Amino acid sequence: MSTEGKKSVNIIMVDDHPIVTEGIKSLLMDHPCVDVLATFNHGLPCLPFLASHNVDIVLLDISLPDVNGIDLCLQIKSQNPKTYVIALSNHAERSIIVSIMQNGASGYMLKNSPVDEIKKCIINVLKGKLAFTQAVKEIIEKPALNQFKKPPKITKREKEILALIDSGKTSMDIAEILFLSLSTVETHRHNLFQKFGAKNAIELLKLVKEQVVI
Structure with a gap:
């Protein structure tokens, strides 16, 4: 491991799994230019340590007994902006990776x-x-399933009903305006809720405006 001529890279580990901590610590301590200053099995105690020591890198777990690692990352970067945070976790969810990176982490x-x-x-x-390790790169680069999801197709009648719902009309009003039975209007509404995964009219209109031009 090259350290670009730096005499020592100071690292601390925040992880509540002793086997992981000792394994990574042994790996890092094998290099003469790396110094593992301390290990913590809880998150919050690392903050006062960081305030009084020069630490280059924090290896940070996501799941800790006393604090969420994603939130702790933000606290660490606010207190020690020059300290790098690398998440070291079993969590392979894209949303978690993105969240901790948004809070200032430099790696995962x-x-x-x-x-x-x-x-x-x-x-x-x-x-x-x-x-990022290779597995994490693949998770990040893989698009979310809904990224290429086509918006639901809606019929001409459904467009008419959506426009009337948007204008504040009730199902009874819509039935009278379009000369339809109330049950037919309710069926159309139900189908629209299902197509867009909406729970109510407000959510339905929001989703329609995001995905479809009426």
């Missing part, structure tokens, strides 16, 4: 990642780059 590693990938992530973060 899965705990089962190969040793070389973990080392590479640390090097890249020290160079000012965002760093």
